[in-house]
Amino acid sequence: MKFLSIFSAKRDADGETRYVVENGDIGVEKASELFGISESELTPAVRAAIAAMTGEISELRNKNATILKSLETAESMADHDALVPLFNRRAFVRELSRLIAFSRRYGLDASIIYFDLDGFKNINDTHGHAAGDKVLNAVADVLIQQTRESDLLGRLGGDEFIAVLTSVKSSTAQEKATQLAEAIKSISIEHEGTSLTIDASVGVTTLEHDETAELQIARADEAMYAAKLRRRAMQKPEAS
Numbered sequence: 001m002k003f004l005s006i007f008s009a010k011r012d013a014d015g016e017t018r019y020v021v022e023n024g025d026i027g028v029e030k031a032s033e034l035f036g037i038s039e040s041e042l043t044p045a046v047r048a049a050i051a052a053m054t055g056e057i058s059e060l061r062n063k064n065a066t067i068l069k070s071l072e073t074a075e076s077m078a079d080h081d082a083l084v085p086l087f088n089r090r091a092f093v094r095e096l097s098r099l100i101a102f103s104r105r106y107g108l109d110a111s112i113i114y115f116d117l118d119g120f121k122n123i124n125d126t127h128g129h130a131a132g133d134k135v136l137n138a139v140a141d142v143l144i145q146q147t148r149e150s151d152l153l154g155r156l157g158g159d160e161f162i163a164v165l166t167s168v169k170s171s172t173a174q175e176k177a178t179q180l181a182e183a184i185k186s187i188s189i190e191h192e193g194t195s196l197t198i199d200a201s202v203g204v205t206t207l208e209h210d211e212t213a214e215l216q217i218a219r220a221d222e223a224m225y226a227a228k229l230r231r232r233a234m235q236k237p238e239a240s
Contacts, residue, residue, distance in 0.1 A: 081155045083133060084140035092154030096164060096213040099152060103209055110166045110207035111173030113180065114220035115139075116228065117159035118199040131191040135198050138187045146183055162217065170206050177202045201228035 037046065079091035087095060103110055117139065124132040136159070143153050143163060152164035163180070165173050181202045189196040203224025207216060 084137050084155050085144070086140050086161070087152070087154035089154065089156045092152065092156070092162065093213045093217070095152055096216065099164060099166070100207065100209060100211070100213060100216070103207060108167060109169050110164055111168050111170055112205045112207060112216060112220040113163045113165065113173060113177045114203040114205075114217070114224040115143075115161040115163075115180070115184070116201045116224050117161075117184075118201055118228070120159035120198060123196055123198070127191055127194065127196065131189070131196060134189045134191060135187070135196060138189055139184055139198065139200075142183045142187065143180065146180060156217070160221075162220065164207065170204065173204050173206075177204045201225075201231060203227050 037050075079087060081088045099108075099110065102108060117135070120132065120135065123135055136155070139161060140153075140155065143161060147153060147163060147165070150166050152166070154162050156162055165176060168176070181200050184198060184200045187198055201224055203220050203222070203226065205216070205220045205223050208219075211219075
C-alpha cells in the first residue's frame, strides 16, 4: 500500500523491526496521492479527514521523539552518579562484568585501580558538604582527563573511586596509579577563602577472567587498604 511509504522500517537493539514516521510534515496533497485519491474525490469533507489524520501522525511523531529523549535521559541518570560525571556502582559493576566476559573470550589484559581519598571526612566536617562536593568533582575531573575513553571509571560511593585500565599490564598500571595519585594530591580547591587539598590511597590489581565483578572490586579494595596501612606506618614518627 502506498500509504506505508510514509513510514520507514527501523531495527532496534533487540533485532525487532519497528515502523516509524519519516521526518517532515505530511500534507493533505501528499497523503491523498499516497491513498490514490483523485482530485475530483478530494471533497472538503475528505480533505478535512485527511488533514486530521496527518495532523495526528505528526503529533504522534513529536510525542515519540519526546518519549525517546526522556528515556535516554532516564537511562543516563540511572547509570551515572548523582554528583560526579562517572558511573555509579550499579552501572560500574554491570560494565565491569561485560569487560570480564570480553577479556575472558579475547585474552584482554586489564588492571583495576581503587582510590580512597585521605582526609575527605575532615573536609566535610570542617568546611561542609558543599566543599566536599567540590573536591569530589575535582577528583572525577582528574580521572576523566588523565585516562582514555576505553577505560572504565566509577564512583563507588562516599570518597571511593575506581578505574579499570584496558590493555594495560600490572607494571604499567602501577605507574599510572602513582601518576593519578599525584594528580589528585595536586588538586587545590578554593572554598570561602580557604584552599583545600586532598590525598589518596591507591590499590592496584590485575583483572582476573574467572572472578565476578564484585570479587574483583573487593580485591582492589583490599589492595588499597593495604597501601593505606603502609603509608600510615611510614608517616608514623619513630619512637626516640
